[in-house]
Amino acid sequence: MADLFANLSLGFGIALSPFTLMLAVIGCFLGTIIGALPGLGPSNGVAILIPLTFTLGLDATAALVLMTSVYYGAMYGGRISSILLNIPGDEPALMTTLDGYPMAKNGQAGDALVISGVASFVGAFLATIGLMILAPMLSRVAYSFGPAEYFALYLLAFSTLGGISSNNQAKAALASCIGIGLAMIGLDNNSGMPRFTGGNLHLMDGIDFLVAIVGLFAIAEVFFFIESHGKDSALGVKLEKVTIPFRDLANSGWCMIRASGVGFIAGILPGAGASLGSFLAYMSEKAVAGKDGKFGTGVAKGVAAPEAGNNAAAGGALIPMLTLGVPGSGTTAVLLALLMTLNITPGPTLFTDRPDVVWGLIASLLIANIVLLLMNVPMVKIFVRILQVPPSVLIPGVTMVSFVGIYSLTGSYFDLVLMIGFGILGYICRKLDIPTVPIIMGILLGNAMENKLRDAMVLSGGDWTYLFSSAISTGLLIAAVLGFIAPMFLRRYITKPQRISD
Numbered sequence: 001m002a003d004l005f006a007n008l009s010l011g012f013g014i015a016l017s018p019f020t021l022m023l024a025v026i027g028c029f030l031g032t033i034i035g036a037l038p039g040l041g042p043s044n045g046v047a048i049l050i051p052l053t054f055t056l057g058l059d060a061t062a063a064l065v066l067m068t069s070v071y072y073g074a075m076y077g078g079r080i081s082s083i084l085l086n087i088p089g090d091e092p093a094l095m096t097t098l099d100g101y102p103m104a105k106n107g108q109a110g111d112a113l114v115i116s117g118v119a120s121f122v123g124a125f126l127a128t129i130g131l132m133i134l135a136p137m138l139s140r141v142a143y144s145f146g147p148a149e150y151f152a153l154y155l156l157a158f159s160t161l162g163g164i165s166s167n168n169q170a171k172a173a174l175a176s177c178i179g180i181g182l183a184m185i186g187l188d189n190n191s192g193m194p195r196f197t198g199g200n201l202h203l204m205d206g207i208d209f210l211v212a213i214v215g216l217f218a219i220a221e222v223f224f225f226i227e228s229h230g231k232d233s234a235l236g237v238k239l240e241k242v243t244i245p246f247r248d249l250a251n252s253g254w255c256m257i258r259a260s261g262v263g264f265i266a267g268i269l270p271g272a273g274a275s276l277g278s279f280l281a282y283m284s285e286k287a288v289a290g291k292d293g294k295f296g297t298g299v300a301k302g303v304a305a306p307e308a309g310n311n312a313a314a315g316g317a318l319i320p321m322l323t324l325g326v327p328g329s330g331t332t333a334v335l336l337a338l339l340m341t342l343n344i345t346p347g348p349t350l351f352t353d354r355p356d357v358v359w360g361l362i363a364s365l366l367i368a369n370i371v372l373l374l375m376n377v378p379m380v381k382i383f384v385r386i387l388q389v390p391p392s393v394l395i396p397g398v399t400m401v402s403f404v405g406i407y408s409l410t411g412s413y414f415d416l417v418l419m420i421g422f423g424i425l426g427y428i429c430r431k432l433d434i435p436t437v438p439i440i441m442g443i444l445l446g447n448a449m450e451n452k453l454r455d456a457m458v459l460s461g462g463d464w465t466y467l468f469s470s471a472i473s474t475g476l477l478i479a480a481v482l483g484f485i486a487p488m489f490l491r492r493y494i495t496k497p498q499r500i501s502d
Contacts, residue, residue, distance in 0.1 A: 004132070004133075004136075007136075007355060007359045008132070008359065008362075008363060010355060010356065010359050010360075011358075011359030011360050011361075011362050011363030011364075012363045014061060014356060014359070014360035014363065014364075015065070015360055015363035015364040015366075015367055016363075016367075019062070020061070020062060020065055020360070020364060021367065023058075023062055023065050023066045023069065024065055024066075024069045024364050024367055024368045024371060025069075025371055026066070026069075027065070027066045027067065027068070027069025027070045027072075027073060027368070028069050028070075028072065028073040028076075028368050028371045028372050028375060029073065029375065030045070030049065030070055030073065031045060031069060031070035031071065031072060031073020031074040031075075031076070031077060032073040032074070032076050032077035032372070032375065032376060033073075033077065034048075034070065034073070034074045034077060035073060035074035035075060035076060035077020035078040035079075035080070036077040036078070036080040036081055037077075037081070042070070042071050042074035042075060042078075042314070042330075042331040043217060043330040043331045043333075043334060043437065044217045044218065044221055045070055045071075045074045046067050046070055046071055046074075046331055046334045046335065047213045047214055047216075047217035047218050047334050048214070048217065048218040048221075048402065049066075049067065049070055050067065050210060050213070050214065050334065050337075050338055051210070051214060051402060051404065051406055051408070053066060053067065053338070054408055055404060055408050059342075060339070060342040060343075060344050060354070060357055061356055061357050061360045061361070063338060063342060064335070064338070064339065064357060064360075064361050065360065065361060065364040067334075067335055067338060068318070068335065068361060068364070068365060068368075069364065069365075069368045071314065071331050071335070072124055072311070072314065072315075072365065072368055072369065072372060073368075073372060074331075075120065075124070075310060075311050075314045076117065076120045076124075076311070076372050076376050077376075078093035078096075078310075079093055079096050079100065079113070079116040079117070079120065079303075079307055080113065080380075081093075082094075082096040082097045082100050082101070083096065083097075083100035083101060083103070083104050083109060083112045083113055083116065083303070084101075084104055084109060085101075093278070093306075093307075093310065094278065094279075095278045095279055095281075095282040095305075095306035095309075095310075096116060096278075096303060096306045096307055098282070098295070098296050098302060098306075099112075099295060099296060099297070099298050099299055099300075099301075099302025099303050100112045100116065100302075100303045101298075102296070102297055102298030103298040103299075103300075103303065105298070106298050108245075108298070110380075111245040111248060111300070112300075112303050113380050114244055114245060114249075114377055114380070115245060115248055115249060115252065115300050115303050115304055115307075116303050116304070116307040117373065117376040117377050117380070118249055118256075118304075118373070118377070119252070119256045119259075119303065119304040119305075119307040119308040119311075120307045120308070120311045120372070120376070121311075121369055121370075121372065121373040122256040122257065122260055122308050123256065123259065123260040123263055123264075123307065123308035123309060123310070123311035123312035123313075123315075124311040124312065124314065124315055124365075124369045124372070125366070125369045126257070126260040126261075126264065126312060126315075127260065127263070127264045127267065127311065127312040127313070127314065127315025127316050128315050128362065128365045128366050128369060130264050130312075130315065130316065130319075131315055131316070131318055131319055131362060131365070132362050134268075134319060135318075135319050135322055135323050135351070135358075135362075136351055138319060138320075138323040138324070139322075139323040139347075139348040139350070139351045140348070142323055142324055142347065142348035143348050144472070145324075145348075145472070146456075146459075146470075147452045147453070147455035147456040147459065148452075148456045148466055148467045148468075148469055148470060148473040149470060149472045149473045149476065150448075150452040151449060151452040151453050151456055151467060151473075152467065152472075152473040152474075152476035152477045152480065153324060153326055153476055154326065154445050154448065154449040154452065155449075155476070155477065155480045156269075156476050156477075156479050156480040156483060157320075157326050157327065157441065157445065158173075158176045158438065158441065158442070158445075158480075159480040159481070159483045159484040160269060160480070160483035160484070168433065169484060171432075171433060171434045171435065172434075172435050172438055173438075173484075174434060175429065175434050175435050175436065175437075175438035175439050175442070176438040176439075176441065176442050177442070178438075178439050178442065179438055179439040179440060179441055179442015179443050179444075179446060180442040180446040180449070181196075181442070181446075182207055182212070182439070182442065182443050182446070183206070183207075183442055183443050183444075183445075183446025183447050183450075184196055184446065184447075184450075185197060185203055185206055185207055186203060186204060186205055186206030186207070187204055187205070187206075189447065189451060190454070202412065202414040202415075202418075206447075207418070207443060208341075208410060208415060208418075209337035209340060209341060209440075209443060209444060210337055210338070210341055210406065211406060211410070211415045211418050211419045211422065212419075212422050212439075212440065212443050213334055213337055213440055214402050214406055214419055214422075215418070215419040215420065215421065215422025215423040215425070215426060216422050216423070216425065216426035216429075216436045216439060216440060217334075217426065217436070218402045218423075219399075219402060219419060219420060219422065219423025219426065220422075220423045220424075220425075220426030220427045220429075220430060220436070222399055222402075222423070223423060223424070223426075223427040224427065224430070244377070245300070248300035249300075251300065251301070252300050252301050252304040255285050255288075255301045255304050255305055255308075256304050256305075256308040257308075258281075258284070258285065258288075258305075259281035259282075259284070259285060259304065259305040259306070259308035259309040259312070260281075260308045260309070260311075260312040261312070262277065262280050262281045262284050262309055262312075263277030263278065263280070263281045263308060263309030263310060263311070263312035263313040263316065264277070264312040264313065264315065264316040265316065266280050266281075266309070266313050266316065267312060267313030267314060267315065267316025267317040267319075267329070268316045268317070268319050268320060269320075269483070277309045277310050277312060277313025277314075277316070278306040278307075278309045278310035278313065279306075279309075280309065281305045281306055281308060281309025281310070281312075282295075282302070282305050282306040282309065284305075285301055285302075285305035286302075286305075289301065313329070314329070314331070315365070317329040317331070317332045318332060318335075320332075321335060321336050321346055322346050322350060322351075322358060323346070323347070323348060323350075323351075324346070324347065324348075325345065325346040325347045325448075326445070327441060327444070330437035330440070330441075333437060333440050333441050333444055334440065336444055337440070337444055340444070344357060402419070403416060403419075406419055425439075
C-alpha cells in the first residue's frame with residue numbers, strides 16, 4: 001500500500017504540471033468532439049491525432065497522456081449521436097441506442113445525455129482505480145510467462161478481435177491473416193534475409209506501424225467522406241432544456257457500479273474491447289430488472305448500464321496493453337503502436353523501468369475523468385452542435401494532419417504513398433465489411449508471435465505439444481477457441497438499430 005501511494009504521488013506530480021494538465025484537457029475536448037461524430041470513434045480519433053504528437057515533439061509521457069485523454073473523451077462522446085440520431089458514434093455505443101433514442105423521442109433527450117455522462121464517469125473512474133490496483137499485480141504475474149504462454153496470449157488476442165461488432169468471424173480471421181502477412185515484410189529476425197520486399201529498400205525495415213494505422217483509419221475515412229459528397233449531418237431529435245434528473249441518477253446508482261464491474265472484466269480480456277463490455281453490461285442489467293424493467297422502451301438504467309460498461313471496458317483494456325504488451329481493444333492497439341514508435345516497450349518491466357510513464361498516465365486519467373464529467377454535463381449543448389458540422393469542413397483538417405504528421409515523423413515520400421495505399425485498403429475492407437483493427441493487430445504483433453513460436457519450437461526440439469505444457473498456456477489456448485466461437489452465438493441477441501427518421 002505504501003508503494004501504491006508513493007507511485008501515485010509520483011504520478012500526480014507529473015499529471016498536475018501545467019503542461020500535462022493542459023494536454024489532458026485538450027485531449028478530453030477533442031476526444032468528445034470526435035466521439036460525437038457518427039462513425040469516427042476512438043480508434044479513428046486517436047489514429048488521426050497521433051501524427052500531431054510528433055509534430056509537437058511530445059515525449060512519451062506527454063504523448064500518452066494526450067492520446068489516452070482523447071480515447072476516454074471519445075468514449076464519452078459516442079453517446080451523443082446514439083441518443084439524438086439513433087446512430088452509434090462508435091461500436092461500443094451501439095447498446096446505448098436501444099434506450100437512449102426512445103428516451104429522446106419521449107422528450108427526455110437532456111435527461112438521457114446527463115445520465116449517460118454520469119454513467120460514463122462512474123465506469124471510467126472505477127476502471128482507472130482498477131487499473132491502478134490490478135496492473136502492477138498482473139505485471140508481476142507476467143514474469144512467469146514463457147514463449148508458449150505468450151504465443152497462446154497472442155492467439156487469444158487475434159481470436160477475440162472479431163467480437164460482437166464483427167458481422168462475420170471468417171472475415172475477422174482473414175483480416176488477422178492479412179495483418180500477420182504484412183508483418184512478415186522486411187528482414188527476417190533470425191537469418192537477416194529480406195522477405196516479401198520485392199527488392200525495395202524502403203521495405204527492408206518492415207512497415208511502419210503508424211503509416212499503416214493512419215492510412216487504414218484516417219485516410220480511409222477521408223475516402224468515405226468524399227464518397228458521401230460532403231453531405232451535411234442533421235439532428236434527428238432536437239435537444240431542448242438540459243436538467244439533472246436526480247431521481248433517475250439515484251435509482252441507477254447500483255446499476256452503474258455493477259455494469260462497471262462487468263465492463264472492466266470484459267475490457268481486460270485481450271482483444272475483447274468495449275463492445276463486449278457494453279453488451280454484457282446491458283444484458284446483465286436487463287436480466288436483473290426482468291420484464292418489469294422495460295428495457296428497450298426508454299428507461300434510465302438502459303442508458304446507464306451500457307455507458308458505464310463500455311467506459312469501464314476502455315479502462316480495463318489498458319491493463320493487458322501496459323502489462324503484457326497485448327492490446328485489449330482496437331484503440332489500445334493504436335496506443336501500443338505509439339509506445340513502440342517512442343521506443344517504449346510495454347510489458348512487465350514497464351512498471352519498474354518507466355514508472356513515470358505508467359503512473360503519470362494513471363494520475364492523468366483520474367484527472368481527465370473529472371474534467372470530462374465537468375465538461376460533458378454543462379457543455380453538452382456545445383458538443384451537440386458538433387453534429388451539424390459538415391464533413392466538407394472536416395476533410396481538409398484530417399488530410400492535413402495525416403500527411404504533415406507522417407512526413408514529419410519519417411521524412412519519406414514513400415511512406416506517404418504507402419499511407420495512401422493503406423487508405424485504399426481500409427476503404428475496400430470497409431466496403432466489404434472486413435474489420436481493419438485485426439490488420440493493425442497483425443502488423444503490431446505478427447513478428448512477436450512468430451518469434452515466440454520459434455522460441456517454443458527451439459526449446460522443445462520441434463515438439464508442438466510444448467505449447468500445451470503449462471496450465472496457463474493451455475487455459476489461454478482454450479480461451480482462444482471459445483473467444484472465436486462465442487461471438488457467433490452472442491451476435492444473434494443483438495440487432496443493430498437503424499436510423500429512424502421520425
